[in-house]
Amino acid sequence: MRKKYADIIDVAIAAGVSAATVSRSFNHPDKVRADTKKRINQAVERTGYIRNRAAQAIHGKRSGMIGLIVPTLDNAIFANLIQAFTSTLAEHGFTMLVTTHGYDLKSEYQLLRSLLSHRVEGIALIGLEHNAETYDLLELRETPCVAIWNYNQLSRIHCVGSDNFEAGQQIADHILSKGHKNIGTIFPQLAGNDRAAARFAGVISKIEEAGLKIPNELRSQSIYSIKHARICCRALLQRDTPPTALICGNDVIAQGSIYEAQALGMKIPQDVAVAGIGDFSGSGEIYPSLTTVRLRANKIGIEAAQLLVGVINGENTQSLTRIAVDLELQERESTNFQINAENA
Amino acid sequence: MRKKYADIIDVAIAAGVSAATVSRSFNHPDKVRADTKKRINQAVERTGYIRNRAAQAIHGKRSGMIGLIVPTLDNAIFANLIQAFTSTLAEHGFTMLVTTHGYDLKSEYQLLRSLLSHRVEGIALIGLEHNAETYDLLELRETPCVAIWNYNQLSRIHCVGSDNFEAGQQIADHILSKGHKNIGTIFPQLAGNDRAAARFAGVISKIEEAGLKIPNELRSQSIYSIKHARICCRALLQRDTPPTALICGNDVIAQGSIYEAQALGMKIPQDVAVAGIGDFSGSGEIYPSLTTVRLRANKIGIEAAQLLVGVINGENTQSLTRIAVDLELQERESTNFQINAENA
DNA sequence: ACCAGAAATGAAAACGTTTGCATAACTATT
DNA sequence: AATAGTTATGCAAACGTTTTCATTTCTGGT
Numbered sequence: 001m002r003k004k005y006a007d008i009i010d011v012a013i014a015a016g017v018s019a020a021t022v023s024r025s026f027n028h029p030d031k032v033r034a035d036t037k038k039r040i041n042q043a044v045e046r047t048g049y050i051r052n053r054a055a056q057a058i059h060g061k062r063s064g065m066i067g068l069i070v071p072t073l074d075n076a077i078f079a080n081l082i083q084a085f086t087s088t089l090a091e092h093g094f095t096m097l098v099t100t101h102g103y104d105l106k107s108e109y110q111l112l113r114s115l116l117s118h119r120v121e122g123i124a125l126i127g128l129e130h131n132a133e134t135y136d137l138l139e140l141r142e143t144p145c146v147a148i149w150n151y152n153q154l155s156r157i158h159c160v161g162s163d164n165f166e167a168g169q170q171i172a173d174h175i176l177s178k179g180h181k182n183i184g185t186i187f188p189q190l191a192g193n194d195r196a197a198a199r200f201a202g203v204i205s206k207i208e209e210a211g212l213k214i215p216n217e218l219r220s221q222s223i224y225s226i227k228h229a230r231i232c233c234r235a236l237l238q239r240d241t242p243p244t245a246l247i248c249g250n251d252v253i254a255q256g257s258i259y260e261a262q263a264l265g266m267k268i269p270q271d272v273a274v275a276g277i278g279d280f281s282g283s284g285e286i287y288p289s290l291t292t293v294r295l296r297a298n299k300i301g302i303e304a305a306q307l308l309v310g311v312i313n314g315e316n317t318q319s320l321t322r323i324a325v326d327l328e329l330q331e332r333e334s335t336n337f338q339i340n341a342e343n344a
Numbered sequence: 345m346r347k348k349y350a351d352i353i354d355v356a357i358a359a360g361v362s363a364a365t366v367s368r369s370f371n372h373p374d375k376v377r378a379d380t381k382k383r384i385n386q387a388v389e390r391t392g393y394i395r396n397r398a399a400q401a402i403h404g405k406r407s408g409m410i411g412l413i414v415p416t417l418d419n420a421i422f423a424n425l426i427q428a429f430t431s432t433l434a435e436h437g438f439t440m441l442v443t444t445h446g447y448d449l450k451s452e453y454q455l456l457r458s459l460l461s462h463r464v465e466g467i468a469l470i471g472l473e474h475n476a477e478t479y480d481l482l483e484l485r486e487t488p489c490v491a492i493w494n495y496n497q498l499s500r501i502h503c504v505g506s507d508n509f510e511a512g513q514q515i516a517d518h519i520l521s522k523g524h525k526n527i528g529t530i531f532p533q534l535a536g537n538d539r540a541a542a543r544f545a546g547v548i549s550k551i552e553e554a555g556l557k558i559p560n561e562l563r564s565q566s567i568y569s570i571k572h573a574r575i576c577c578r579a580l581l582q583r584d585t586p587p588t589a590l591i592c593g594n595d596v597i598a599q600g601s602i603y604e605a606q607a608l609g610m611k612i613p614q615d616v617a618v619a620g621i622g623d624f625s626g627s628g629e630i631y632p633s634l635t636t637v638r639l640r641a642n643k644i645g646i647e648a649a650q651l652l653v654g655v656i657n658g659e660n661t662q663s664l665t666r667i668a669v670d671l672e673l674q675e676r677e678s679t680n681f682q683i684n685a686e687n688a
Numbered sequence: 689a690c691c692a693g694a695a696a697t698g699a700a701a702a703c704g705t706t707t708g709c710a711t712a713a714c715t716a717t718t
Numbered sequence: 719a720a721t722a723g724t725t726a727t728g729c730a731a732a733c734g735t736t737t738t739c740a741t742t743t744c745t746g747g748t
Contacts, residue, residue: 005485007704018728023706033726048484053461054401055704059733063398065441065462074427076420083418086444095458096442097409100430114439117397118409140392141349226629252626259631282596285570286630287603351734362698367736377696377744399734403703695744702737707730714725 006047015043026051057119066094066308067115068124071103075224076252076280077297078126081148084301085124092309094121105192109134116141122308124148128155129194144311148304150195151324158311160304160323164195164277167293168202170329171247171275174291176210178273179339180245183207184218184236186229186257187249196249199277203247218243222253229256230263237264237272244272244339251276251283251292258290258334269337279330288333300325350391359387370395401463410438410652411459412468415447415537419568420596420624421641422470425492428645429468436653438465449536453478460485466652468492472499473538488655492648494539495668502655504648504667508539508621511637512546514673515619518635519589520554522617523683527551528562528580528587530573530597540593543621547591562587566597573600574607581608581616588616588683595620595627595636602634602678613681623674632677644669 012019017036025032025040032040043049057063066089070078086096097120099111108125112134115123122144125134135156138145147159175183190197207214217239222232229248233256236243248254254276261272268274268288276283279294303323310316356363361380369376369384376384387393401407410433414422430440441464443455452469456478459467466488469478479500482489491503519527534541551558561583566576573592577600580587592598598620605616612618612632620627623638647667654660 008706009704019705020707020729021727023704024727027706031726036726050457050460050485052402052463052704054398054407054463055733056706057398057733058396058402058704058735059706072427073417073423073430075423079417079419079423083416083444086417086442087446090443095462098430098440098442099434100427102431113394116394118439119396119398141394226626230629255626256629259629262631282570282599285574285600285603287606352736353734363735364699364737365697368697371736375696380696396734399703400736401703402705402734403736690748692747693745695742697740697742699740700738703735705733707732709731710727710729712725712727715723717722718720 006049008049008051010047011040011043011049014047015040063119063121064094065097065118065120066122066124067097067099067112067118067120069099069101069108069111069115070126072100073098077250077278077295080281080297081301084298085148085305088302088305089309092305094309103192105129105131105134109137112137116143122146122312124304124308125157127194128152128157128159129192144308146304146308146311148300150198151322153322155320155322158307158316158321160307160325161300162295162325162327164198165202165205167277167295167327168199168204169206170202170293170327171277171291172203172206174329174331174335175245175247175273175275176206176212178245178335178337180243180273181212181339182218182241182243183212183214183245183247184220184243185214185247185249186220186222186232186236186253188224188253189221199249222249222256224250224252226252226256226259229253230260233257233260234264237261237266242272245335246272246274248274248276251278251280251290254290254292254334255283255286258286258288269333269335273335273337275335279328284330284332290330291332291335292330294328294330296325296328350393352393352395354391355384355387355393358391359384407463407465408438409441409462409464410466410468411441411443411456411462411464413443413445413452413455413459414470416444417442421594421622421639424625424641425645428642429492429649432646432649433653436649438653447536449473449475449478453481456481460487466490466656468648468652469501471538472496472501472503473536473541488652490648490652490655492644494542495666497666499664499666502651502660502665504651504669505644506639506669506671508542509546509549511621511639511671512543512548513550514546514637514671515591515621515635516547516550518673518675518679519591519617519619520550520556522589522679522681524587524589524617525556525683526562526585526587527556527558527589527591528564529558529591529593530564530566530576530580530601531593532568532597533565543593566593566600568594568596570596570600570603573597574604577601577604578608581605581610586616589679590616590618592618592620595622595624595634598634598636598678599627599630602630602632613677613679617679617681619679623672628674628676634674635676635679636674638672638674640669640672 008019012022101107128150150161151163188196220232222229276292279292283290356366445451472494493505495505495507532540564576566573620636623636627634
């Protein structure tokens, strides 16, 4: 046997046509006669041919792959987002090449190079905070690229996402409207995580607008873990004058806070109100249900994929597209208590 | 400008060597003199060269990509698994090409063809239940392949995972040891989901071994959703003689059951015990903490990646490797109550 | 200084496609 | 039935690498 698997020439011979015609039959089906196409398809069947996209990618464009760089897959809401993104891509004939950097922006540049070496047709990144060399390389290679998850009207690249600053504002507004004056926060580390940083800035802006402030002792920092969040929460709630409300950087931290408050025998929302950001699957179903700001991960994923495909196909020629996906404050049980004047 | 981006020849010219030497400098660094290598690296820097893996893949093997076919990414424990898998692959220089089929095994074959057309060097599948044509194609193309998540000593391909039948047995044993006789189950649909099917079979085997049986009315079916699980749980708990224990097919369903029981004013585990399978992140932290069987997603992901890389590199020549990753029963609060004879 | 053997490099073919151009085969018009 | 126009197909070059084989350049022993 000369070679291992059937190539386009074997198919061509089996179908009694030239390789060029076989190729056209796949890529420009309208340019080949119906009966020829049928013969070719039979030949494909007979020979067990599977086309080689590497060979296809080599000269022209079409590798059929999109690269995604994501901090981690191990995170409920990213998983949500990525599922929507990848299945939408699949509808358009693209497959997703995924890499993760674990929140280490320094390695992002290398991952980008790796994806480019695979000649992906487009790149998706999470968030808008990236190294200068990452941005520069994207520009240099003129790679279609979209930033997912954050919306920012000054973004350097296309973006599809929600305004995290606004999310912070919404949840802070809600907490303030319930009469809270003594408020604590539990957020992830802000450096290298522009989502968390923007949310926090939104919270602070509204608090200060209301003439209040959050002292440093009530600004707690937790990783993305229920267990660790519980520890942070406990520290806050066992202070001499514990906060009457906790604003958490995401729903995982908020859930941990709820469990810990319960474990301490406190009533939610009467003794302490808890709010999150994200509206993860389950947040509306736990007891008490969690007040949060919904980030529509599914919608963001779909829109981002559509935008990227559009850019690749040259439909989106001129300027930068920035899509703000709306937020929805979800008022639920965990904050459903009005503080009266005496309590304040 | 002749062409858009620097290719290997541009680098060769810039470095004053031939293309062959540049290629060797990447692929067989020991075969080229140190100072030549240095000159080449400088030339790479200067020209902004990014090598083209498509061109590399075209003739020989090395595409540097592994294909993964997964039911969905949108699932806490798969996300866990996949994160471990992809980061281990990355350590070995591979990038992961991901596709999802949403539990539709029929489309799996097409996804496999698509991955093969990208000339991935290896394939990972979830579970062992696949169409005959999927298995046949894998064999025909002699593609290194590993099934992740399930262990079965009769598997047709390499596998790394836990024995779901045993997981079902373990949790059933535990529930029986607490004296329960009136037991309900809430499982996902079993067809097309060999994990769930094996777990259920394990549960049933132990129940029957104990001389008990679970009537059809107490066998409930729920999708992977807290909300839907709550509905199923409610139906079971509102029966005239509700079960004293619920065995759930996974921790998401178990969590939903806990919330619903609480909402119905029932005490866990006194009024009803709840057990899950999986030990998702958070299951040990909720209140009451959930008794479950730990599936070590992280370990499975890492081992699977190592096995697959080994097979690709020809280290694992002879027979099929099947790795059983151990289970760990996690006894927690949600079942911590012994039924006495009168209650039974 | 010379030579044998080893190490480094280069030239060219090969990998499996796609595509521009040329040609052949149809269609429809007269 | 001839012709012009259209449509379908084939030929061959090109894409960017890797690799085999041949050649050149070292290296060290005499």
